[in-house]
Amino acid sequence: MQGLTNVALRQLFIEQVQPDVVFTEFLQVRPGARSPLKPNECREITAQPEGTPLVVQLMGRDIDALVKAAEAAEQAGAKHININMGCPYGRMVNNSAGGALLKQPDLLPKTLDALRASIQGSFSVKLRAGHDQHDEVYDLLPMFEAAGVDFLILHPRTVIQRYDGAADHEVTRQVCALTSLPVIANGDINRAEEGQQLLRESGAAGLMMGRGAIADPWLFARLRGERPMVIDQVERCREIRAYLLALLQRYQPYFCGDTQVLFKLKEVINLIHDEWFHKLRKALRKCKKLPAFIALIQEL
Numbered sequence: 508m509q510g511l512t513n514v515a516l517r518q519l520f521i522e523q524v525q526p527d528v529v530f531t532e533f534l535q536v537r538p539g540a541r542s543p544l545k546p547n548e549c550r551e552i553t554a555q556p557e558g559t560p561l562v563v564q565l566m567g568r569d570i571d572a573l574v575k576a577a578e579a580a581e582q583a584g585a586k587h588i589n590i591n592m593g594c595p596y597g598r599m600v601n602n603s604a605g606g607a608l609l610k611q612p613d614l615l616p617k618t619l620d621a622l623r624a625s626i627q628g629s630f631s632v633k634l635r636a637g638h639d640q641h642d643e644v645y646d647l648l649p650m651f652e653a654a655g656v657d658f659l660i661l662h663p664r665t666v667i668q669r670y671d672g673a674a675d676h677e678v679t680r681q682v683c684a685l686t687s688l689p690v691i692a693n694g695d696i697n698r699a700e701e702g703q704q705l706l707r708e709s710g711a712a713g714l715m716m717g718r719g720a721i722a723d724p725w726l727f728a729r730l731r732g733e734r735p736m737v738i739d740q741v742e743r744c745r746e747i748r749a750y751l752l753a754l755l756q757r758y759q760p761y762f763c764g765d766t767q768v769l770f771k772l773k774e775v776i777n778l779i780h781d782e783w784f785h786k787l788r789k790a791l792r793k794c795k796k797l798p799a800f801i802a803l804i805q806e807l
């Protein structure tokens with residue numbers, strides 16, 4: 508999740524809660540760039556330890572640039588490439604990349620064919636239900652199948668909806684029924700029961716968790732039945748304390764200085780919505796210095 512996740516957070520998740528797969532944030536692909544991927548993006552792919560597959564997500568619209576970026580990612584060791592067709596945000600949309608690709612579906616087969624021809628490993632697409640309307644995705648499914656995409660990840664909001672309203676998992680169910688491709692369901696999975704129900708009712712092949720997993724990293728374990736689905740406040744306090752302190756340890760060497768570490772930790776606590784945490788979150792957000800923030804966490 509661009510701006511929110513990073514290698515340090517992914518490593519913590521890989522070590523502590525073992526998701527089956529992790530994704531990079533979108534890597535922006537621009538035509539005419541000096542090199543298809545930035546050195547730090549290549550380093551991140553190279554540094555991925557064996558065990559948990561890393562999917563490298565690309566966002567762009569220029570076919571040649573996307574193909575070169577996919578090739579560079581594979582040369583750096585990536586075995587899984589994903590293309591972002593969901594990001595609703597201005598800069599990207601004006602640049603006709605991300606979710607804006609869904610505005611011109613006629614142009615998609617050329618892009619998908621070129622990527623499929625060059626990608627040796629798995630190739631997936633992350634998309635929204637449509638650009639303007641929730642039913643646009645249905646007509647696109649044969650195109651994804653014909654292009655030889657390996658799987659789809661569906662976030663069933665429209666691009667123009669951004670994050671407003673709720674993810675419409677009736678669309679997920681319909682998409683699963685209409686395509687032979689495996690579909691990974693995404694959007695508003697914040698609790699284990701929600702994820703399990705979605706798997707049962709939609710026919711999805713798997714789940715992708717974003718904000719819900721940042722708020723509760725053990726969501727993966729709860730979904731697998733390895734941790735209780737519901738815990739009391741005392742246990743949740745203990746988990747959040749351990750999580751934030753472990754993240755702090757990773758962030759201090761990763762980010763440059765206390766101010767950045769504090770800013771990044773605040774982004775994480777902003778997604779923790781337990782009712783009892785509300786007051787503490789307010790206090791944590793007001794902290795101007797990292798030691799004050801840490802002291803409040805330690806009191807948890």
Ligand SMILES: Cc1cc2nc3c(=O)[nH]c(=O)nc-3n(C[C@H](O)[C@H](O)[C@H](O)COP(=O)(O)O)c2cc1C
Nearest residue numbers: 508509511532533662693694695696716717718719
């Ligand atoms: C801050 C933020 C950054 C995001 N960055 C990305 C991204 O880089 N690539 C992507 O595919 N989706 C990105 N998303 C969308 C999420 O992956 C996900 O599709 C969406 O938040 C719905 O799922 P959730 O309810 O599990 O978070 C981002 C979302 C947020 C809130």
